[in-house]
Amino acid sequence: MIIKQLSIFLENKSGRLADVLGVLGDAGIAIKALTIADTSEYGILRLIVSDDAKALEALRSEGFSVNFTDVISIATPSEAGSFANILKIMAANSISVEYMYAFSFNQKAAIVMRPENITRTIEVMKSQGIDLITSSELRAM
Amino acid sequence: MIWNPTFECMSREDMHRCQSRRLSDMVERVYHNVPFYRNKMQEVGIHPEDIQSIDDLSKLPFTTKQDLRDNYPYGLFAVPMSEIVRVHASSGTTGKPTVVGYTRKDLGTWSEVVARTLTCAGAHKHDVIHIAYGYGLFTGGLGLHYGSEKIGATVIPVSGGNTQRQLQIMQDFGSSILACTPSYALYLAEALEEFKIKRSDLKLRVGVFGAEPWTENMRREIEAKWSIKAIDIFGLSEVIGPGVSAECSQQDGLHVFEDHFIPEIVDPVTLKPLPEGHTGELVFTTITKEGLPLLRYRTRDLTSLNYQTCGCGRTLVRMKKCTGRSDDMLIIRGVNLFPSQIETVLLNMSETKPHYMIIVDRVNNLDTLEIWVEVEQEFFMDRISEFQNLTRKIQHNIESATGLGVNVKLVEPKTIERSEGKAKRVIDKRKF
Structure with missing residues (x-):
């Protein structure tokens, strides 16, 4: 259930994002999800890719500061109130979210999240009948 | 007289x-x-x-x-x-x-x-x-x-x-x-x-x-x-x-x-x-x-x-x-500073390696001190708050070691030139 996300430290300089994506493209790695958290001087690029081990190696050999982070992904129907329902469950179980990002496709939506306690979050979601996406499912999208 | x-x-x-x-x-x-x-x-x-x-x-x-x-x-x-x-x-x-x-x-x-x-x-x-x-x-x-x-x-x-x-x-x-x-x-x-x-x-x-x-x-x-x-x-x-x-x-x-x-x-x-x-x-x-x-x-x-x-x-x-x-001693706002002092601070921290650059300038007639520190590949961080805490920690450690207020900037690995001989650690933009 745990998905390996790549977290990359980047300075806010033009061309740096293109550099990362270029390295991944050259290594034949496809990007499945992407988000950036930034400050005025630097940012953290977070990626879910088709081949995480290969991507880590390719980026490290190019000198990027990159690491894996454990995240989970939750599937919901792409309809009003479904996201809110998941957050209500988390709040009721006192689980806080470090960060999250989401995207929708066809009639479904996927939320990628780094919760405070990943194992407990998985248990809670399962007990509530919430659909968790595996990394192979996410990569196949 | x-x-x-x-x-x-x-x-x-x-x-x-x-x-x-x-x-x-x-x-x-x-x-x-x-x-x-x-x-x-x-x-x-x-x-x-x-x-x-x-x-x-x-x-x-x-x-x-x-x-x-x-x-x-x-x-x-x-x-x-x-x-x-x-x-x-x-x-x-x-x-x-x-x-x-x-x-x-x-x-x-x-x-x-x-x-x-x-x-x-x-x-x-x-x-x-x-x-x-x-x-x-x-x-x-x-x-x-x-x-x-x-x-x-x-x-x-x-x-x-x-x-x-x-x-x-x-x-x-x-x-x-x-x-x-x-x-x-x-x-x-x-x-x-x-x-x-x-x-x-x-x-x-x-x-x-x-x-x-x-x-x-x-x-x-x-x-x-x-x-x-x-x-x-x-x-x-x-x-x-x-x-x-x-x-x-x-x-x-x-x-x-x-x-x-x-x-x-x-x-x-x-x-x-x-x-x-x-x-x-x-x-x-x-x-x-x-x-x-x-x-x-x-x-x-x-x-x-x-x-x-x-x-x-x-x-x-x-x-x-x-x-x-x-x-290589610098005099900043009347205080003596050796680059090795910065090096020692970074060596003593588990999250950093001594890959750094000291940038000294004079803005509105007051010396400014900025330290660029490379983010280590091995040091795991995924949240902005962790980077902010690291910046503050480096800042605090340098200030307590040198008595100088400092602006710390995190940079990507390999930003700072490596050289075989004497590494260039200081850019002094002040004109003496």
Whole structure:
């Protein structure tokens, strides 16, 4: 259930994002999800890719500061109130979210999240009948 | 006016005799009282009787800042602690400061040379001397303080900081002489307008500025902005503090109070003495100090000496304004900083490696210090808050190790150039 996300430290300089994506493209790695958290001087690029081990190696050999982070992904129907329902469950179980990002496709939506306690979050979601996406499912999208 | 014409206008022959007598006494004293010096002299096969005059000076071994550190804190003192009445210290490279000790006689010598410094700058008993150097372990504040009292001037011991209060006091107390770093003098001049204080309401006429290198351009700027005479004063805590040398109103080199501190210029590589007028490393031998006498102490400051009699009548040797160093020490807002201090902080942190760059600049006449630190590949971080905490932690550790406020910037790995030889760790954008 745990998905390996790549977290990359980047300075806010033009061309740096293109550099990362270029390295991944050259290594034949496809990007499945992407988000950036930034400050005025630097940012953290977070990626879910088709081949995480290969991507880590390719980026490290190019000198990027990159690491894996454990995240989970939750599937919901792409309809009003479904996201809110998941957050209500988390709040009721006192689980806080470090960060999250989401995207929708066809009639479904996927939320990628780094919760405070990943194992407990998985248990809670399962007990509530919430659909968790595996990394192979996410990569196949 | 000349504070002590007997010594300040002594003929070169008399000075040679005076220095020779004091030097051989001093060598005799340290040989018997300081094991460190005795060992050093024995290593090179020199005995006190080999030093009969100042011409024998170059036979003596050198002393370095590292020697002071290795003997931290009191190892090089030449008198029992019961004779030491004051201790000062300057910042060190590994968190350990360089400690200096003064006997009662040393404090008298110090007041004397600062009295000469102030008189050289044109100060007298009717002046109100505003001391904006820091008071404390730093020698600037207290050094100027006792010299000012000695000439009978009115001392205002403001110490550093709080610009608005500085200007208010200058106006209300009628400060006529300002003592601080040259960059702070410029900063204060620009703050006048901000705090709506009129120059014409101030009685300032002379500034005695030191503790950091400054250029002739900066002098012109200070003199124009303040309409005062800006005088360069020089000193280092190891030798005594402020009062080692000072400019007179001719502003043509700093008169070294050489009846107390003998200056030499040596080639920083070969360590051979250089002839008059050649630029090299300034070396001092103290010949009257009791607490911490120094044999041929390498200051690392680069300058040259001039033995011509000055237009002011003083016969004392003059050193040129120091503008460079033979080591990598930076002087930031009057505080000494070695790049190795930053390195030590980063090495002591588990999250960082010593891949860093120091960027020094001068913005609105105040020195700024920025440290770029590379983010390590191995150090795991996925949240902005973690990076922010790391930045704050590095900042805090550097500040507590150096006493300097610093801006830390995280950069990507391999941003900072690696080189096989001496890595370029410092970009100093200030123009000296």
